[in-house]
Amino acid sequence: MATIALDQAPTADPPGRPRFDHKTHPYAWLLFAGLLVGGLAYAGVSVLTDTRGVGEELALGVFAFLVLALVIALGFEFVNGFHDTANAVATVIYTNSMPAHFAVVWSGVFNFLGVMFSSGAVAYSIITLLPVDLILNVGSAAGFAMIFALLLAAVLWNLGTWYVGLPNSSSHTLIGSVLGVGFANQLIAAGSRGGTAGVDWSQAQKVLTGLWMAPLIGFGAALLLLLVMRAVVRRPELYRAPEGDKPPPRGVRALLIFTCTAVSFSHGSNDGQKGMGLIMLILIGCAPTAYALNRTLPTSATPAFVQTANVATAAFEARGGGIVLTPGQARATLTGALQQRKVDARAYAALGSLSTDLTARVASYGALSKVPAEATSNVRNDMYLVLDTTKLATKKAEGFQPAELKAIKDYQGNLEAGTRFIPLWVKVVVAIALGLGTMIGWKRIVITVGERIGKQHMTYGMGAAAELVAAATILSADRFGLPVSTTHILSSGVAGASVANGQGLQGRTIAQLAAAWLLTLPAAMALSGGLYWLMLTVVKAYALG
Numbered sequence: 001m002a003t004i005a006l007d008q009a010p011t012a013d014p015p016g017r018p019r020f021d022h023k024t025h026p027y028a029w030l031l032f033a034g035l036l037v038g039g040l041a042y043a044g045v046s047v048l049t050d051t052r053g054v055g056e057e058l059a060l061g062v063f064a065f066l067v068l069a070l071v072i073a074l075g076f077e078f079v080n081g082f083h084d085t086a087n088a089v090a091t092v093i094y095t096n097s098m099p100a101h102f103a104v105v106w107s108g109v110f111n112f113l114g115v116m117f118s119s120g121a122v123a124y125s126i127i128t129l130l131p132v133d134l135i136l137n138v139g140s141a142a143g144f145a146m147i148f149a150l151l152l153a154a155v156l157w158n159l160g161t162w163y164v165g166l167p168n169s170s171s172h173t174l175i176g177s178v179l180g181v182g183f184a185n186q187l188i189a190a191g192s193r194g195g196t197a198g199v200d201w202s203q204a205q206k207v208l209t210g211l212w213m214a215p216l217i218g219f220g221a222a223l224l225l226l227l228v229m230r231a232v233v234r235r236p237e238l239y240r241a242p243e244g245d246k247p248p249p250r251g252v253r254a255l256l257i258f259t260c261t262a263v264s265f266s267h268g269s270n271d272g273q274k275g276m277g278l279i280m281l282i283l284i285g286c287a288p289t290a291y292a293l294n295r296t297l298p299t300s301a302t303p304a305f306v307q308t309a310n311v312a313t314a315a316f317e318a319r320g321g322g323i324v325l326t327p328g329q330a331r332a333t334l335t336g337a338l339q340q341r342k343v344d345a346r347a348y349a350a351l352g353s354l355s356t357d358l359t360a361r362v363a364s365y366g367a368l369s370k371v372p373a374e375a376t377s378n379v380r381n382d383m384y385l386v387l388d389t390t391k392l393a394t395k396k397a398e399g400f401q402p403a404e405l406k407a408i409k410d411y412q413g414n415l416e417a418g419t420r421f422i423p424l425w426v427k428v429v430v431a432i433a434l435g436l437g438t439m440i441g442w443k444r445i446v447i448t449v450g451e452r453i454g455k456q457h458m459t460y461g462m463g464a465a466a467e468l469v470a471a472a473t474i475l476s477a478d479r480f481g482l483p484v485s486t487t488h489i490l491s492s493g494v495a496g497a498s499v500a501n502g503q504g505l506q507g508r509t510i511a512q513l514a515a516a517w518l519l520t521l522p523a524a525m526a527l528s529g530g531l532y533w534l535m536l537t538v539v540k541a542y543a544l545g
Helices: 026-053 060-084 086-094 100-116 121-127 132-136 141-163 170-190 201-232 250-286 299-318 327-340 345-365 373-393 402-419 424-437 443-451 460-479 486-500 507-541
Strands: none
Touching: 026 060, 026 424, 060 086, 060 141, 060 170, 060 250, 060 424, 060 486, 086 100, 086 250, 086 443, 086 460, 086 486, 100 250, 100 424, 121 170, 121 250, 132 141, 132 170, 132 327, 132 373, 141 170, 141 250, 141 443, 141 507, 170 201, 170 250, 170 486, 170 507, 201 460, 201 486, 250 424, 250 460, 250 486, 299 345, 299 402, 327 345, 327 373, 345 373, 373 402, 443 486, 460 486, 486 507
């Protein structure tokens, strides 16, 4: 049978290691290449179809630039696939539940499905970390420098840690890259005084909390789960290393395959969204008429938008202290409120003013699909400003009546539906990139997880405990729109299970994992910030902006 496990076969495997010497069938290479080329062609055709459908003609240079940006973004997801998903297959490979070549294909398929069934909430939680002025002007030279800098930094760091076999977190890397660009942008724009104002640190704190808690959750939960299993399920073979190539008992094997499937699916549903969010920024910058607004919303949605907007606007105006602002003044006020993370009477007056103006424009057009090309960017930016400021204003829900809060929440939902959407083709191409990425380069990380964390060979119980914890944690985070690290959760889960099984840990590997965990954020920030500064310098030197 032709398979698509495209890692290089080793010359020899040490005793006790699963077989990694499966030869890749030539047809598998052709199928792999066909899917890869087909995915890129599908993306290109979809962009042309979407832009021409709204009367937006892309110049050849803009289209080529867009293709380059999409290739880099999809390259990040491809690297993410072979870097992170090796964690999902290590347990089934080292417990002889699945042959290595079959496991990576199986994992790739369920990564694909995870992306396709994802909600999109995580995609925009990453974007909200970026500076407001870069998001509102993503089509500018600074906006494109931001996207290229953070993507290149994330890819370079991921490749470097993969090369030395460290299970580094792609989520950790991407978030560090985003923060680095934001910090550099503020330093360049305003100097070192108050430089961190370019980063939404309240959102960053929320996201980073999930990242630093992930290793603790993985270690503690897997340790506790395996101890409970040992006390309740008294089957000694579950807690011993497999004998040679002997597969586990049928029920245990089914459990291990299920957990591998769950981790693969949850990884796709969470990590795949990070690339989606960045691709949407690229599309909005290069083809705003087609992608800045969700033009698939029906005309029938407009009356509900106007109704909820009017009720919410009245609530904002009541707290505006009688301050009267023009739409232009309101935009500047809301931009400042988001940067400073503070909503006062003037900000409420600005919300009322801009919401009134925005609602009147949308009502006059009749539907978002009818917004003319020249007005698209302004409508999208105003919706973004109002949405994020209302979220900031209602964060503590103080001073609002229940009816007002409900109207504001409904208004936020309508604004999100109009601006925060993922076209089907974006999901498909990200799913292809992530799924195919699992089938390349997986061996380095698999060996680290399977052999170099615990002091002895992985047991069936260890694999099941680590992956049950990883799947449950990632799916829970996905439910709340939080980006988490599959790598951190799974590798720390294996460590916790090793301790619970009485095996102990390999100090050198644990030290390397801890070093990667500690260094990733500052290294990615420095790399992306430096690339952003370099790109802006080149743009200014050659007058490209």
